[in-house]
Amino acid sequence: MRPFKIGVIIDSFRLPLYDGLKAAKAIGADGLQVYAVRGDMSPDMPPDARRQFKDACAGLNLEIAALCGDLGGHGFQRADENKTKVPRSKQIVDLAVDVGTRVVTTHIGVVPEKKTNPVYRTLRKACREIARYAADHGVTFAIETGPEPATHLRAFLDDLATPGIGVNLDPANLVMVCNDDPVEAARILGPYVVHTHAKDGVQHQPCDPVKVYGSFAGDKVEDLDCSKLFSEVPLGEGKVPWDRYLEALEKTGYRGYLTIEREVGQDPSGDIRKAVQFLRAKLA
Numbered sequence: 001m002r003p004f005k006i007g008v009i010i011d012s013f014r015l016p017l018y019d020g021l022k023a024a025k026a027i028g029a030d031g032l033q034v035y036a037v038r039g040d041m042s043p044d045m046p047p048d049a050r051r052q053f054k055d056a057c058a059g060l061n062l063e064i065a066a067l068c069g070d071l072g073g074h075g076f077q078r079a080d081e082n083k084t085k086v087p088r089s090k091q092i093v094d095l096a097v098d099v100g101t102r103v104v105t106t107h108i109g110v111v112p113e114k115k116t117n118p119v120y121r122t123l124r125k126a127c128r129e130i131a132r133y134a135a136d137h138g139v140t141f142a143i144e145t146g147p148e149p150a151t152h153l154r155a156f157l158d159d160l161a162t163p164g165i166g167v168n169l170d171p172a173n174l175v176m177v178c179n180d181d182p183v184e185a186a187r188i189l190g191p192y193v194v195h196t197h198a199k200d201g202v203q204h205q206p207c208d209p210v211k212v213y214g215s216f217a218g219d220k221v222e223d224l225d226c227s228k229l230f231s232e233v234p235l236g237e238g239k240v241p242w243d244r245y246l247e248a249l250e251k252t253g254y255r256g257y258l259t260i261e262r263e264v265g266q267d268p269s270g271d272i273r274k275a276v277q278f279l280r281a282k283l284a
Helices: 017-026 047-059 079-099 118-136 150-160 171-178 182-192 209-216 242-251 268-283
Strands: 005-009 031-035 063-068 103-106 140-144 165-169 193-198 200-203 230-233 257-260
Touching (some): 017 031, 017 047, 047 079, 063 079, 063 257, 079 118, 103 193, 118 140, 118 150, 118 165, 140 193, 150 165, 150 182, 171 193, 171 200, 171 230, 242 268
Parallel strands (some): 005 257, 031 063, 165 193
């Protein structure tokens, strides 16, 4: 039996917050991740609502594996935006402490290759500040994989040399955007991995991560049609080599969550249910 737990991003159900909790319980998940940027689970959540959410999870015997603190846009690439995004991220760390989880995940934006690039320095400054704050509160600020190959992200993490920094390993993002090997990524990023997404995908043709993530942030990128570049597909139907990937992940010493994320599709609940069954079979 492999030593992982199965979670689900409850937002993937596309249901109200507490209905999402019940849906996670009904499909047999061990825990959950939830977006904590706006709405009922925003950093402005009142203290009594925080206690209510924590108690509701405990009552359903669901562990809160992580919060998603993705503030969107270009991540932390722009210094002027970081004047509000960095404090907001610290508030999400505070929320994580109050609801009882130790991981906050986010996309930070595409990390430039050269350390002399002003965007690289801006990212490094913001990530160091948030990660140090997270560490002081017993939380890890986890960067989600996708915009760059694992080797490049590892170099950035080593350069940060900061407590409180980690990785949210999403194998599908690596496959879809970078055509990077999730097995090697698990080995390279292993010491930093504190949470993972269970998602699958295929790349149809090579693409430029800067343009792809720029389009996600709202940039107008001429002649860019992401549907022709890659597709997210149900678990087990893509190019993530699950047996080898899970074996590599286990060898790193990781013992945490495989948290199912389903961002597309007409029947997310059905896809998530099948994903739980798929993972249970792989873990047995």
